[in-house]
Amino acid sequence: xxxxxxxxxLAQPAPPGERGAYAWVRKNLTASVGDTILTILGIxxxxxxxxxxxxxxxxxxxxxxxxxxxxxxxxxGGIQPDGWTGACWAxxxxxxxxxxxxxxxxxxxxxxxxxxxxxxxxxxPMLIPRVPRKGLNAILxxxxxxxxxxxxxxxxxxxxxxxxxxxxxxxxxxxxxxxVGMAVSLPLGIALALGRRSQMPIVKWLCVVFxxxxxxxxxxxxxxxxxxxxxxxxxxxxxxxxxxxxxxxxSLFAAAYMAEVVRGGLQAIPKGQxxxxxxxxxxxxxxxxxxxxxxxxxxxxxxxxxxxIGMFKDTSLVLIISMFDxxxxxxxxxxxxxxxxxxxxxxxxxxxxxxxxxxxxGMSRYSMYTERRLDTGYKR
Amino acid sequence: MASQEIxxxxxxxxxxxxxxxxxxxxxxxxxxxxxxxxxxxxxNNVIENLQRxxxxxxxxxxxxxxxxxxxxxxxxxxxxxxxxxxxxxGLLNTIIVAAAGIVLATIVGFIIGIGRLSxxxxxxxxxxxxxxIFRNIxxxxxxxxxxxxxxAVLPPPRESYHLPFGSFLNQRGFYFPRGIWGDGSWLxxxxxxxxxxxxxxVAHRARQRQMATGQQFPVFWTxxxxxxGLPVLAFLLAGMPLTFDFPKQSTFNLTGGFQIKPEFLSLxxxxxxxxxxxxxxxxxxxxxxxxxxxxxAAAALxxxxxxxxxxxxxxxxxxxxxxxxxxxxxxxxxxxxLAIAIGYPDLTATAGTVLNQTGQAVxxxxxxxxxxxxxxxxxxxxxxVVNARMALVER
Numbered sequence: 107x108x109x110x111x112x113x114x115x116l117a118q119p120a121p122p123g124e125r126g127a128y129a130w131v132r133k134n135l136t137a138s139v140g141d142t143i144l145t146i147l148g149i150x151x152x153x154x155x156x157x158x159x160x161x162x163x164x165x166x167x168x169x170x171x172x173x174x175x176x177x178x179x180x181x182x183g184g185i186q187p188d189g190w191t192g193a194c195w196a197x198x199x200x201x202x203x204x205x206x207x208x209x210x211x212x213x214x215x216x217x218x219x220x221x222x223x224x225x226x227x228x229x230x231p232m233l234i235p236r237v238p239r240k241g242l243n244a245i246l247x248x249x250x251x252x253x254x255x256x257x258x259x260x261x262x263x264x265x266x267x268x269x270x271x272x273x274x275x276x277x278x279x280x281x282x283x284x285x286v287g288m289a290v291s292l293p294l295g296i297a298l299a300l301g302r303r304s305q306m307p308i309v310k311w312l313c314v315v316f317x318x319x320x321x322x323x324x325x326x327x328x329x330x331x332x333x334x335x336x337x338x339x340x341x342x343x344x345x346x347x348x349x350x351x352x353x354x355x356x357s358l359f360a361a362a363y364m365a366e367v368v369r370g371g372l373q374a375i376p377k378g379q380x381x382x383x384x385x386x387x388x389x390x391x392x393x394x395x396x397x398x399x400x401x402x403x404x405x406x407x408x409x410x411x412x413x414x415i416g417m418f419k420d421t422s423l424v425l426i427i428s429m430f431d432x433x434x435x436x437x438x439x440x441x442x443x444x445x446x447x448x449x450x451x452x453x454x455x456x457x458x459x460x461x462x463x464x465x466x467x468g469m470s471r472y473s474m475y476t477e478r479r480l481d482t483g484y485k486r
Numbered sequence: 487m488a489s490q491e492i493x494x495x496x497x498x499x500x501x502x503x504x505x506x507x508x509x510x511x512x513x514x515x516x517x518x519x520x521x522x523x524x525x526x527x528x529x530n531n532v533i534e535n536l537q538r539x540x541x542x543x544x545x546x547x548x549x550x551x552x553x554x555x556x557x558x559x560x561x562x563x564x565x566x567x568x569x570x571x572x573x574x575x576g577l578l579n580t581i582i583v584a585a586a587g588i589v590l591a592t593i594v595g596f597i598i599g600i601g602r603l604s605x606x607x608x609x610x611x612x613x614x615x616x617x618x619i620f621r622n623i624x625x626x627x628x629x630x631x632x633x634x635x636x637x638a639v640l641p642p643p644r645e646s647y648h649l650p651f652g653s654f655l656n657q658r659g660f661y662f663p664r665g666i667w668g669d670g671s672w673l674x675x676x677x678x679x680x681x682x683x684x685x686x687x688v689a690h691r692a693r694q695r696q697m698a699t700g701q702q703f704p705v706f707w708t709x710x711x712x713x714x715g716l717p718v719l720a721f722l723l724a725g726m727p728l729t730f731d732f733p734k735q736s737t738f739n740l741t742g743g744f745q746i747k748p749e750f751l752s753l754x755x756x757x758x759x760x761x762x763x764x765x766x767x768x769x770x771x772x773x774x775x776x777x778x779x780x781x782x783a784a785a786a787l788x789x790x791x792x793x794x795x796x797x798x799x800x801x802x803x804x805x806x807x808x809x810x811x812x813x814x815x816x817x818x819x820x821x822x823x824l825a826i827a828i829g830y831p832d833l834t835a836t837a838g839t840v841l842n843q844t845g846q847a848v849x850x851x852x853x854x855x856x857x858x859x860x861x862x863x864x865x866x867x868x869x870x871v872v873n874a875r876m877a878l879v880e881r
Contacts, residue, residue: 466622
């Protein structure tokens, strides 16, 4: 006499309180009294800051203009009404060439632009995993491009006029310093990390002392070292370009940090991998190059990219040894009497911050993408 | 026969070139020789260069008259003082800004880091935006932003902003009333120390009692009452020996009060806001690193959300947090050398001036390196002690 249901009941939609915008708001904004207070506080902060920022950066901003008068109020000798505040993008606009190239001769600026185009053309296929011929691409990008770029940028050969590195500036210096620094610091860091884990005590201790000393002192001290002491270390008459000195300082500094990141990866590889390579009869370099390093480097990609990001940001410090990278050029232009207004520094710095942010954020997102792609599922 | 042959061949099998021990010895000898040759070469060059440029060597210059002024001097210093004293002033300034920055960065960083894990969508997003902005721009740029973008465009002293409690803000910095302690104020200090000792004692006894009987005691509120109450009582008993020196506005400047210069203020704000973004990520990773089972188990035992966080999650999260936190503290200390860019006289800035005046680059850079290495070592030593107390104690 029992009744058995023969078909499944249909799935019911969730009750109205559990779906849709209302449920989302209840769950994410007003879950409890404290939460509601926080939400109100958050709304207050956003409502206080956002309109000011938008007003300043867009609505009240001045986009074009010949000189400081467009960005100054009447009492400051300009055309804006008193009490006006807004971004002076006209300043950025007028100085854009300098921000990019420094005082590189205007008629020669096609050279850094050409290098930039070559760089992008080689970099983009390198970054897209599906494009083939990665080996050739890497050789072109890391070995051929620096040589070509050197001849193009410095000149003095093939009928190109010579441009001293003291005329380089702006984003050109920031990007070239950090690109060469990255290309140098990664192999150097790997060498130091291998040295630190070496069986040979003297090699090991040399690497330890170098890494720990460099990591213990600020980059400025390293740059001081490179700019003040390096000339003393060399025999009379041998001088280094200031740009090259900064490059050496930045690369050595980044290499020490890179070494620690790589060491982390080397330590994470199980001992069986080393022993397996040994039992196959591989020599030290074959073992490291074919078995250990490919796995270790893959593990520490986030760390490597973090070091790259740190290094990219650190290139801004070269302004302390009076070289003008992007930040340096922006800061140098604050004192231009043609553009000195209360709004100028803020606008210039925000522009520079935006450029730095774009590169660093891009790098960190790309590293997250690579991490996901290379995740072979070891992690449980 | 055959086995004898093999035995005889054994020592000669493969040449000594392939013996790893001999190889290691060879390479290391090579490295040592190379190292000594290059050191000899460098030392030789340095001596030659110094002689050619007529620069003295040695540390005698530390006793010479400095002859330059320093704007922030925590200890007495005039331009007649020695180079050595100038460097000590610089070192103290570095320590002051680093210590203040570490405290501020930790507070802001923990708030933002916990905010990133909040249930609240809006708070989460605000904190994410903060972290993503500050992590991706150079600290030097943040310093300049505060210095030339914000503080330098404040009104001149005559039109200072009036803030509560008689403090002022203008382009020469932040002024607030300076407290002047009169006679009998030692009583307040003594009361404070006594209160600290009593609070520790109460906590100790309460813990013992809870271990023995399971009864709890409101330690936190008792300690607050002790630490706030006793000094206030002593203050009243001593006849309120505190007066304030308020900053006063005159025609061109503010006089009196305590002035925080814009250099220090922008350096402190920039360093702590920049480092806070990194600390926030560390805190977030630490809290996420505590497995969910821990808080679920605590909830199953009947703990409420406050005690779960305080007694179960945070102690375990701290184990993950402290090592990277230490390296952020070290980074902040090292980044304080960026002070040179805005003219705050920290160690790097004063050492740079000394180095330029005397020309003794080798000694100057050497002292700078030693000072920073010692600071780093001290910071990591302190944090290692904290870490050892926090670490997992196994049998």
